[in-house]
Amino acid sequence: MAQKEYAGVMVDVNDEGYLENANQWTKEVAAAIAKENNLELTDKHYHVLDFLRERVAKGEALTIRSVGKSGVVDIKGFYELFPGAPLKLATKIAGVKKPLSCV
Known part of the structure; x- marks a missing residue:
């Protein structure tokens, strides 16, 4: 597990840069x-x-379709x-794991 500094805070990230611990967000x-x-x-x-974090x-499970139907934002x-x-x-910025539907 690697660490990276964002905004003066050291966070644990995986090899793709996703936070390993959502509580560090x-x-x-x-x-x-x-x-x-x-x-x-x-x-x-x-x-x-x-919305994504909740x-x-x-x-x-997160999908583009579920986000589009959320009422928070449409797909476009x-x-x-x-x-x-x-x-x-969005999931990377939200500090959650990359969804399985993302390659």
Whole structure:
């Protein structure tokens, strides 16, 4: 297990850069991960990140479709907020494990 510093905090990360311990996540850590991925977070981003963290805490599997049906953001908006591979990027910034549906 590797460690990386985000916002002055050392966090445990896997070889893909995902946090190993979701309890090490803070909004400041999220902002630093986002910045590393050329993204500046807005309130809308944080609403999506909170949704993802809540769902994972409940043991639910995450999919782009489930995010799109969440009422927090539609699929098009999800792609706009987290360009490229939205679920992969959003879960990384949210400090949760990469979903099995992401390659």
